[in-house]
Amino acid sequence: MLRSVLARYRNTLVIVAASVLTGAVTWHLLSPVPAPNLAQPKNAGQVLALTQSWAKGDVIALVRHGERCDRTTTPCLGLADGITVHGEVVVQELGANFRQLGLKNADIYSSELTRARQTADAMFIRPVEAQDWLFNCRGTMLRDALKHKLPGRNLVLVTHSECMDALEADMHVPTDTTFGYGASLFIQDDGAHGPQMLGYIETKDWSNITPMVTPVLHGVEASQF
Template sequence: MQRSPANLRYVSASATREWVSAWQAGEVVALVRHTERCDRSTNTCLGPADGITQVGSVAAASVGRGFELLGLEKTELFSSPLTRTMQTAHYMLGHDAVAQEWLETCGPTIRDEMVAHKTPGQNMILVTHSGCIADFERQTGYPRAVAAEYGSAVLTRIDAQGQLKVIGIMNPEGWQHMNK
């Protein structure tokens, strides 16, 4: 059993084409961890202590550019209601996300919640927390996954029949190496 989903920066060109094609079809859900927290950093904060740092805003914008390269025409943006996730979403895509309580609490239902909230033909970007990503990974067969780093994304595919498959992880620096 794999410890963590595949790092998408290092997968084959054909594997990349496959998941990019799933994105273009509106079948992808990306669970994105918020960027650097103020209360765990000495970097300059962008407001309240429960928000993100200036460094975090730059990282979020970089992750957002990766999603923009894929195309955002068929994409819904949701976030945990906490300040750090809402700020991350805003700096990623330049607008506010729709707050969803289930992206804060997560637990044993996160996988089912993702499937239930997925609109056919629409990608979803879900800005959430490392604990929620860990909950999701445990529920999908990665019981000892490496902790999600700030700004990393776990990409999954949910097909028209509601079947979920983990595609892999894209860490923040991986987006810079993406070729469409």
């Protein structure tokens, strides 16, 4: 009789343990994951998805402004609410990376705040229109970005870390990623399947992105990454 009781007790423990393990695995699989860091080799597939989507004009890129003048002792570029001289140099290089991606098929907007406008001026040769929704963005960032995204054209938005967090929240992506100055967050929107998170690149990591190939209309070419 004791043996029978012990057997039933053991079977109950096995069932409980299996249920707990199954629940833990299910929670892990279904829980939201942060935006992928595209500089990590394990995310090479996301880099390829980015290059392919960019070639089709299906990407929205959010770029955080350059280094703030009011939070460092580094010399200011101009007004105290703008970016630093060092920050300008960094985002000029960032602009060169975006030009390698290709900007002929891209619409570009910036926040109205000085630090965002100075960043856009340093990154891009052509004038960039400033818009209020790229600063006042809580709860509306994804909606407004999709509203300004034209079919077959990439959209580049010079904005703020709060708005990048707001976009992640709108997409139900964890907002625990801390975006550095000049960080670029990419999502895919082909107009058919809803926006998809691609990942982000910090300014220091652009040169480390794994080279990929980008399909084009007449064959393949090496990605400018």
